[in-house]
Amino acid sequence: MDTNLASRLKTLIQQRGLTAAGLARQAGLSVASLSRILSGQTNPSFQSVSRIAAALGVGLESLSPAPTQATAPLAENTVRAVYTLENTDHSTQEAGQLMLQAALGSWSHSWMHPYVAEGIEAPTLASASQSGSHRQQVQLAFPHQLVEGGSVASLLSVVTSALSGTGARLLDVTVPPTLIRTFSGPAFGLRGLRDTFNKHGRPLLACTIRPMHGLSPRLYGRAAFEALIGGVDITVDPALLHSIPSNPWRERFRFVAEAAAAASRETNEFKTHAVNITAPTMEDMLERATWAKELELAMVMVDTAAIGWSAVQSLGAFCAKNELILCALGTRSLNGSMLSEQLQAKLLRICGADAVSTGSPLRGNVSNRRYVTGVLSALRDDSLPAQPEAGHHLPQPFEGLTAAIPAVGGGHNPWQFPRLIDAIGDNALIQCGGAVMSHPWGGQAGATACRTAIEALVQARGEGHNLNVEGRSILLKAAKYSPDLKQALDTFQEGSFLFGVVHTLSRPTEGSILPGTNNPSPTITPFRRPEPTNED
Amino acid sequence: MRFETFAFLPPLSPQQVEAQANHILTQGHLPTIEFAENPSSADFYWRSWPIQPGRINSLTGKPEPLTAAHLTNQLEACARRHPYAFIRLSAYDPKTRQTTLSFITKTPQEGQ
Known part of the structure; x- marks a missing residue:
């Protein structure tokens, strides 16, 4: 099989006896743009590829590259790690030795060496290869005995030992079956969450509450209530709202719990409602989780990138014992630390996070879509083949570890739902706080619009319609019986992404007077740079 | 009262229900018909309506595979027997151990 989109397309065109111009006409593309795709000069948008696939009458899978095998077969019971050295002048061999020596730094020879028991193995170099100009990729193998069972901290500590002093970056880690069986994974996970909430056959709808600062806890709860009765399944605290004097956590939890119960x-x-329990200490977080449990809330969320891996594991264990669903929601959850998103998603699933935020597969071009698909498969699939273009440099068997549910965010509005649902499938949570909260008729109408759009699309898909191609007409048909959806489609623009805020004031320029505000002092004009003085 | 999937759409016509039933069967999922007279969201388990096997094939002696038309007939039969009940059609995928679809096909028919 060809790995290349262009060559794959060429084969398909030949097989069907088509011409490039004929295919371009059928797919509604210009001949020039199709020929650019065929000659590999461009990274086509997802929409063009899906049009071509529809015109050829094949699924998108047949245009995406087949999984490629890793260079070395996965030896049983070794932790494999792939690193990249960027901007390096080292040859491949030197790079391999550099990384190996860094990993072996803690194995340096000592006078006690002769006394060391037999059968203790040191890290070895599995492979090294050039992955670009001035870029080397090195794979090391660590015996699994070096890692403490059930500890992500130990795993990361061992594999990142090779980073000290090398300036390399960790790309991917394979946790061998012996080790992965020592982690319990999400307590609920994808299936458990669906069964517990009795929500089947469609993506779930989640909504982050806005504005996050300036509302009293009671009004904040009201915002959640409106969204929930409108059809949102889960409302979520913003990742940046922890506890502030105007919205203290204890009171906020009480009101959102009341909102969720009333909406049910x-x-x-x-x-x-998923309450944000991110707090300065582990004890504080457990106290907040306990309070959420006492209020009969089903979900808690944390900023996993900020609190650290061991804290996530502690919370995972606590939530499993207390029947709470642990969410790693918010835009930062996969962007916070220096690890790749795919690797963080994998580690979060291992740690026991039930829902994990991911980026949107609709943004950017085909390679971005593959990248996000890599995150989705790290959360949901039973085993991952090595697929470097999706961010998986090494295969990873999950050995039956429960799947987590990806929460796909990124400022979607109902116009994007057809392509979004086609890309992520049913087993995901669509986070679209922006489209819900900024609907001109309020949160309830916004929620109804999003929910109606999802259900109309799922129904049409069941009737055999292609969401990528017919999405627009399905939405417009649904808008005929749902005024809320009609208004949403009129308000939001097709193809625009919004991050929670639509109606922003235009940014004041220097010297402009803001309406409705008094100048703080007659001598100071707001938004004006101080006059340069002679001292400067 | 909202019952989860398809609750925000207008009531499904018999043709639309049949299309969904067809989708369930072509996916290879296992259909279930359930009914409850006064359900609440806390009720996970509704009474199930046994789906009669298809006609026996005289050559093989085995029942023929289910068809969408047969499923809608069974839904009709359930509705006739329980006119004051909510009736839902669910699909289960044994491979992923997930209920892949679950929606209300009939609401209580007042005055019948």
């Missing part, structure tokens, strides 16, 4: 009674559906 009102709609006869399961509703819940």
Whole structure:
């Protein structure tokens, strides 16, 4: 099989006896842009590729590259790690030796060496290769005995030992079956969350509450309530809202718990709110989680990048014991530390996070979509093949570890749902706080619009419609019976992403007077740079 | 009262229900018909309506595979027997151990 989109397309065109111009006409593309794709000069947008796939009558899978095997077969029971050395002048061999010596630094020879028991193995160099100009990729193998069972901290500590002094970056880690069986993974996970909340056959809808600062806890709870009765399944605290004097955590939890309970009674559906329990100490976080549990909230969320891996594991264990669903939601969850998103997603699943935020597969071009798909598969799949273009440099068997549910965020509005649902499938949570909270008729109408759009699309897909191609007409048909959706489609623009805020004031320029505000002092004009003085 | 999936759409017509039933069967998922007279969101388990096997094939002696038309007939039969019940059609995928679809096909028919 060819790995290249262009050559794959060429084969398909030949097989069907088409011409490039004919295919371009059928797919609604210009001949020039198709020929650019065929000659490999461009990274086509996801929409063009899906049009071509629809015109050829094949699924998108047949245009995406087949999984490639890793260079070396995965030896049983070794932890494999792939590093990249960028901007390096080292040859491949030198790079391999550099990384190996860094990993072996703690194995330096000592006078006690002769007394060391037999059978203790040191890290070895598995492979090294050039991955670009001035870029080397090195793979090391660590015996699994070096890693403490059930400890992500130990795992990361061992594999990052090779980073000291080398300036390399860790790309991917394979946790061998012996080690992965020592982690319990999410307590609920994808299937558990669906069964617990009785939500089947469609992506779940989540909404982050805005504005996050300046509301009293009671009004904040009201915002959650409106979204929930409108059809949102889960409302979520913003990742940056921890506890502030105007919205202290204890009171906020009480009001959102009341909002979720009231919305459940009102709609006869399961509703819940994920409260942000990120706090300075582990004890504080456990106290907040306990309070959430006492209020009968089903979910807690943390900023996993900020609190650290061991804290995530502690919370995972606590949540499993206390029947809480642990969420790693918020835009920062996979962007916070120096690890790749795919690797963090894998580690979060291992740590026991039930829901994990990911980026949007719709943004950017085809390679970005593959990148996000790599994150989704790290959260959901039973085993990962090595697929460098999706961010998986090494294969990873999960050995039956429970799947986590990806929460796909990124400022979507109902116009994007057809392509989004087609890309992520049903087993995901669509986070679209922006489209819900900024609907001109309020949060309830916004929620109804999003929920109606999702259900109309799922129904049409069941009837055999292609969401990528017919999404627009399906939405417009649904807008005929749902005024909320009609208004949302009129308000939000097709193809625009919004991050929670639509109606922003234009940014004041220097010297402009803001309406409705008094100048703090007659001598100071707001938004004006101080006059240069002679001292400067 | 909202019952999860498809609750925000107008009531499904018999043709639309049949299309979904067809989708379930072509995916190879196992259909279930359930009914409850006064359900709440806390009720996970509704009474199940046994789906009669298809016609026996005289050559093989085995029941023919389910069809969408057969499923809608079974839904009709359930609705006739329990006119005041909510009836839902669910699909289960044994491979992923997930319920892949679950939606209300009939709401209580007042005055019948």
